[in-house]
Amino acid sequence: MHSIRSKSTYEIALFCTDGYHANPKCEPMLTPFLSFLKQQNLIIDTRKETLLAVSGGVDSVVLCYLFKQAGLPFAIAHCNFNLRGIESDEDTQFVHTLSHHYKVACYSTRFQTKDFASDNAISTQMAARDLRYRFFYSLLEKHGLHQIATAHHWDDSVETILLNFIKGTGIMGFCGIQPINGKIIRPLLFARKEEILNYAKQENLSWREDSSNKDIYYQRNFIRNKIIPLLHSINPNFEETTKDTCKKLTDINKLFQSHIHTLKQEILYFHDDLCYVAIDKITHLPWAATAVFEILRSYGFTFEQIKDFIVEPKSSGKVIYSKDYELSTDRKQWIIRTKTPSNQLAVKQIIVEGTLQVQYGNQILYFNTFENQKYIIKKTPYIAALDYDTLQFPLILRPWEEGDAFYPLGMKGRKKVSDLLIDLKIPIAVKKNVHILTSNNEIVWIVGLRIDERFKVRNTTKRVLEIK
Template sequence: MQTFLNQFLAFSETHKLLSKKKRVLVAVSGGLDSMALCHLMLKAEFPFAIAHCNFNLRGKESDGDEYFVKAFANTHNIEFYSTKFDTKSFAETNKLSIQEAARKLRYNWFLELLNRKKLDCVATAHHLNDNIETVLFNLSRGTGIKGLRGILPKQEKIIRPLLFATRETLESFAKQENISWREDSSNTSDKYSRNFIRHKIMPLFKEINPSFEQTFAENIAVFSEVENVFKNHFNKILKALVFKRHNDFYISIEKLKTLPDKRSILFTFLKDFGFNAQQIDDILKNLTGQAGAIYSSGTARIIRDRRFLILTKGKEEDASAHFIEEATQEIKTSQFTLKIELPDSLPNSLKTTTESAFVNKAELQFPLMLRKWKAGDYFYPFGFNLKKKKVKKFLTDLKLPLHEKENVWVIESNKKIVWVVGLRADERFTVNAKNPTLKFTMLPNENTFG
């Protein structure tokens, strides 16, 4: 079928996917699609190796697939790599569906193989019907415009040279070329959403429009172009709307209010943090409300501050304390690194800054403790003439946003607070000329937005 081979070559040329100079790793399950891709690669004389994953999900059937693909590689003198995964265990451990677990396992392995074997890219056998199913699946779940573009022909080191072809044309090519393949029994089960779309939904569309696949392919191309236009607009808006401080994103409420497409912009930014469309609507309704509202996605939180919507990722800082021995030089947390040292000399001013504090070492009792502040904590803030103050009141007076209050740490010595980290030292540990001085330095884990 020369015409089909020409279509394959033309698609590859258009998207700059394959050449005789590239060393490609073809992902081969043994099914129709990947076996057709192998034969096209052979006909085009493109150099390639084969990678096969055995997910141990179908017993002897899975082993049979592996033997089949290995035999094909041996027959055609093609480099062959295979691996086996305990997919069920991986899915349970990482709280993933079987399909998500299998995808994560295989792509991680493919990329590891690329690096180890000095190969250029991985080719998968996704075809047009897979692309249509992906878009319909995205629509059924609720998606932004990104979900309508479907599967891309090229993403970093992953290429998909069969996206132009329908499953029907692949079957015709396979029959014409007498290609053998293995059938995956799980493909017949409608318990998987994609199979349900393939077996139940797609035929209905084809009844309405016999050229449904081609029509949908044209729409996907349009969606992809629109997505690129929107992405450029989105990135431009985002630079003016959002800035990042440490690990948190600050979204200007005043600037957001002025945007005519504020819902689309906010949804596009927040959906990757787990927020859904209803939550976006709730956030937008409260833009003129009182500060303090909190919205949670499970993996992140939005805190409505006076001037900003503050996005904090849901990474839990371990609640246990960090102990500081006399010889300790450095402690790392997810927010900052704390350095502890005996300074060679003292600066002219020993005033505590947001980054550092100088304290009288003779007053310290080791081990010290680095921990999050808690209700009931109090100290004697430096510069307050030994006036006692609750840490909670101190933070409130500073008008810190809620999420910043929650992330304040203290250094404690024998149940006495030495330093409210990054904010104020305790007057009781003021340095003097008689005793050695210890310097604490807090270095934020800097991440800049953009």
């Protein structure tokens, strides 16, 4: 028993096979706190410090207190957002005093939050969120800390669910705040705000009140102070019934995501930095729009955009954009590619004699010269074998343009590049990346597709320029 007594409260709780209530050290809030940590597997290594996000409010103060009571190592991180004048400075001083009391490290910083929000055209709340998490992650890396713990409680989760419902969401949005998300854990999600307040008073803890919490200008505050009281008039146990509903929806979401994973394997494939979606496999199904939205969620397209595409699945040439990607239709499939700055592939490149390699976009052309009698022509459009002595340097590499024409290999007549691309059924998303190589303003090679008849290797060719 001596070895057990030398352990932390958290480790003793883990040792108790008949539940946390068997531990006499556990206090009213500490008992469910320890239980929640174990159930959700939030503390992987009890020897490493967890970085606690501490504002000075009652929630984060209780979080610190519980970590201390449990004997879990921690450090404190605090952000001063310069939004409440002297109040913000007093919060910072309070948090530093708290860290001295617990004899733990305190890392604090100050942000010009409103300037950051204005510069990035985002709300003040979103700016504050972005800034603090950047700061927290930098501390993890710099000081070798284990993870970040925030003081979100169940009432916060309910507010998030209502916000998601009002703004529009998928099933995941109804599952509330999750106990763990990568390096972020939320150890107080088991508790209601009222429980946290009562516990803080019971333990005679001090904390700071944030006056902005009463300002209904902020959406969360409006929901907290106006909407939820109305919902209580219908259901006094609104938060508890919401918790039960979230548990059911979380389980349903796991089943749903399992099916989505299977669908991804069936309809997505990748080639040459493009993602192809075999949309014709599921467009006939009544739930197609929802499934495709979930499958493509990581690319940032909206549900409305996906719905429009589902309605007209055979409308080739249609294009939509997210922040970083573009999605286009091509017959029975969709194609997703990274958005390319308009000037990135539009630059002409001059290739002088003796050049060994040239990069354009995410492609590289390699140049080699061979004596004809030693050269074997490779039958692939990705390699151009050209009669060196028919070329006039410098060569020009550029995107194809409407009106460009050449003499395709094996043909006597002239053909427009646009017509060849149509004949080869090149998707619109790929057409944008097609380049041509010219010599003295004549097309030598439509890169990766077809060389010009006039520049092919013949029996009379002495030197071969191979480009691949």
